[in-house]
Amino acid sequence: MDRSERRTLSSITGKVIMALAGLFLVVFLLVHLGINLLLMADDGGRAFTGAATFMATNPVIRLFEVVLFGGFLIHMMFGVGVSIRNRRSRPVRYQHKSESETSPLSRYMLHSGIIVFIFLALHLIDFYFIKVGLVAPPAGVERHDFYHRSLVLFSDKGYSAVYLVGFLFLGFHLNHAVQAAFQTIGMNHNKYTAGIKVFSMLYAIIVAGGFMTIPLWFIFFR
C-alpha cells in the first residue's frame, strides 16, 4: 500500500474541516474589526478599552479564545497539508505555463495565507505576548493597555506599512476563500451562488478595507 492510501481523513472531509475553520475565522474577523474601528472614536480610547476589557474578562469570550487558536491551527495545518499533497500529485510539471482561466487569486491561497500568517505572528508578539507577560511592553504603556499600545504602533510608519500589506493580502485570501468555503461544504446552486460570490468580494473589501482604514486614519488625520 503506498502512502497515499494510508490516510485517516478523506480529501473531502479534510477540506470541509478546513472550510468550516475558515468560516469561523471569517466571523471572528468581523468582531475584531468592529472593536478596532472604535480606535478611531474621539473619546480618548474609552469605547475601545471598554470593548477590549470585555473581551479580556468575559468567560465565554475567554473560552472562545481557545477555540480561536484551535481554528487558526486547524486551518493552517490543513491548508499546508492540502498544498503539499497537491504539489505531489503532479510530479512532472508542464513546460508551458497554464493558460486556463481560474477563479481570481485562487492559485495563490498558500502564498496569501503565509503572508497573513507572518502578520499574525507579529500581531501575537505585539499584543498577546505583551498581555501575558512574555514580552515587555514599551516604556510608558501598561501591559493590558491595548489602546496606547496601538497608538504607539500606528505612529510608526514602518509598522503601519507592514500592517497595510498584511491586510491587503488577507483581502486577496478572503476574496476567494469565502465563496470557496461555501462550494466546499456543498452549497452551490444557481439560485444563490452568484450572490455568494458578490458577498465574498464585498466581505473581503469591507474587512481588508476596514482594517486598513485605521493606520491610514492615524497617518492622515491625527
Add this chain to the structure above:
Amino acid sequence: MIFTLKIWRQKNASDKGGLVTYKAEDISPDSSFFEMLDQLNQQLIAKGEDPVAFDHDCREGICGTCSLYINGRPHGPLKGTTTCQLHMRSFRNGETIYVEPWRCGAFPVIKDLIVDRSAFDKIIQAGGYVSVNSGGIPDANTIPVPKPDADAAFDAAACIGCGACVASCPNASAMLFVGAKVSHLALLPQGRVEAEHRVQKMVATMDSLGFGNCSNTYACEAECPKEIAVTNIARMNREFLAAKIFAEKEKQISFTL
C-alpha cells in the same frame, strides 16, 4: 500555414523525455489538429523516424480518447471542444505550438503524448454503476423522474472521461470527473439505491490513486470539453457528507471518514 511545434517525445514510461522542435509546413487552415499531426508523422515516417504517438479514436468529440495539453490548455484554445474538434485556423500563422501530455502522477506517460488513464476506470469500477440484473426492458416512464432532475443528470452524464479536468487543475484533482459520475446517478431514482455507498467508494478510490485536492480554482469547468459545471462537485461533497453522517452502517464495509 506554417507552424513551429514543440512536442513532448518520450520513448516509454521509464524514459525521461523532453520537448523536440519540428516545423510543420503547407498546413491547410481547414485541417484538424490531428490531420496536422498526421501530416507531420508522414514526414517522420518517410525519414525513417519514429512517428509521434497520440491518442485518438472517434475524432468527433464523443469518445473521450483524445487529449493533448496545447499551449497551456487541455484540448487547446477553444472552449467546449475536444482536441479532435480543433482546427488549425484557430492558430496564428507562424505560431509556436507546445504539445504536451496530460500531467498527473495518477496518469503516467506511456509514450510521447499518450498517458495511462486507467485510474479513471478504477474509480468507475469502485461504484460508477447501478446493480440491476438485465431482463425485459421496462416500459418508459415506469419510474417517474422530474424534468429538472433528468436535465441535470443528463448534463452530468455528458462527461466523456477525457481527463482534461485533471490536466488543467493546478492540483491535478479529479473532483470534476468524479463529481459528474456521482451526480448523474445520484440524481436519478435508479441510482439513489446505491448512492450512499457509491460516493464513499468512489471518493476513497480517487484519494488512493494520488489525485490532488480541489481548491476551487474552477480551471476544470473552464476547460471541460463538455462544459461540466462545478455544481457537480458541490453535489458530490453534499452526497459524501450526508452519507458519512447519516448512512445506515453496512457490516463488512469500512470507509475512511
